[in-house]
Amino acid sequence: MGIEIGSVKLSMDELATRVAQEFAGELTNVSVQEPDTIVARLERSELRQVARRLHDLAEIAYDSLNWIAAVDYRTHLESVYHLYSYATNTYLELHVEVPRAKAAVETVCDIWPAADWHEREAWDLMGIRYEGHPDLRRILLKDDWIGHPLRKDYVDLAENHPHV
Amino acid sequence: MGLTDGLKYPKLENFEHPNIITTSADLVFNWARSHSVFPFTYGLACCAIEMLSSGFARFDIARYGMEVFRPTPRQCDLMIVAGTVNEKMAPVLKRLYEQMAEPKWVISMGACATSGGPFYDGYNVVNGVDKVVPVDVYIPGCPPRPEALFQGLLELQKKIQKMSFVAPTAAAASGK
Numbered sequence: 001m002g003i004e005i006g007s008v009k010l011s012m013d014e015l016a017t018r019v020a021q022e023f024a025g026e027l028t029n030v031s032v033q034e035p036d037t038i039v040a041r042l043e044r045s046e047l048r049q050v051a052r053r054l055h056d057l058a059e060i061a062y063d064s065l066n067w068i069a070a071v072d073y074r075t076h077l078e079s080v081y082h083l084y085s086y087a088t089n090t091y092l093e094l095h096v097e098v099p100r101a102k103a104a105v106e107t108v109c110d111i112w113p114a115a116d117w118h119e120r121e122a123w124d125l126m127g128i129r130y131e132g133h134p135d136l137r138r139i140l141l142k143d144d145w146i147g148h149p150l151r152k153d154y155v156d157l158a159e160n161h162p163h164v
Numbered sequence: 165m166g167l168t169d170g171l172k173y174p175k176l177e178n179f180e181h182p183n184i185i186t187t188s189a190d191l192v193f194n195w196a197r198s199h200s201v202f203p204f205t206y207g208l209a210c211c212a213i214e215m216l217s218s219g220f221a222r223f224d225i226a227r228y229g230m231e232v233f234r235p236t237p238r239q240c241d242l243m244i245v246a247g248t249v250n251e252k253m254a255p256v257l258k259r260l261y262e263q264m265a266e267p268k269w270v271i272s273m274g275a276c277a278t279s280g281g282p283f284y285d286g287y288n289v290v291n292g293v294d295k296v297v298p299v300d301v302y303i304p305g306c307p308p309r310p311e312a313l314f315q316g317l318l319e320l321q322k323k324i325q326k327m328s329f330v331a332p333t334a335a336a337a338s339g340k
Contacts, residue, residue, distance in 0.1 A: 140252070140288075161290075162251075163254050164295060
């Protein structure tokens with residue numbers, strides 16, 4: 001019963017090749033960057049269908065989402081999905097570029113339920129709006145906070161600090 | 165010279181008649197209050213670890229008669245704010261303080277609760293719990309050792325023993 005962790009024995013290069021072939025049209029810059037991690041880039045518009053297929057892949061499914069990171073590169077933002085595959089015991093990092101002007105990505109909550117709070121956190125601190133999220137509220141800061149403090153261009157307002 | 169120097173105790177050995185105590189109301193109430201302080205478990209960060217270890221056998225806060233940490237403000241008269249207070253926590257802290265029974269006291273434990281500490285510039289940090297509720301004793305340290313917490317509690321006992329039921333009048337304030 002269940003999956004034996006690491007039961008699918010593939011070298012990282014074999015695995016990277018296989019992932020690159022499977023998503024030849026979508027994933028770019030596929031490379032092995034850690035002993036157990038594949039890193040790849042992805043267009044924002046492809047995210048949902050790639051996520052669904054990665055989750056449902058035969059044999060090497062990336063069926064677990066460890067966390068979602070958000071990065072501010074000043075020119076653009078990035079939403080980074082850290083996936084884990086129980087069957088192969090490997091990780092996959094998906095980097096999705098998000099423009100500053102319209103910082104929005106589609107949610108992956110329904111594919112990996114673990115994304116729920118991570119997307120809320122990225123929205124709270126980085127201001128990336130995850131469209132289709134069932135409950136996109138702030139998670140760490142209070143509800144009436146103005147701005148997204150981990151953005152490089154964040155300006156702290158006095159309204160955020162009533163206790164002076 | 166001990167830590168308890170300066171604390172006042174009623175002189176029980178001086179009674180002339182059994183079962184009758186003659187003393188001032190201030191003295192006996194302050195004595196009782198200062199030796200049965202019920203602290204509110206308000207651990208917010210690493211200071212909470214020191215606060216909890218104060219409660220266990222190695223440091224043993226029970227020696228000072230204030231070991232009964234309560235999880236509800238309604239049974240407490242001392243709030244030990246142990247840790248960083250952030251903007252989201254501040255209104256909650258204020259409400260819990262308001263729910264505590266009078267008379268009530270607040271100890272600000274550690275650098276964070278006192279001034280924001282190492283997180284002074286943090287976007288979400290209140291720079292000192294004294295901006296939200298009135299503080300009686302500040303304990304420096306990051307985090308303070310349990311011994312420092314005990315000294316703070318003994319300072320608070322001394323403060324409690326100076327309280328009075330009699331409202332200060334203008335004559336008393338001017339020293340006449």
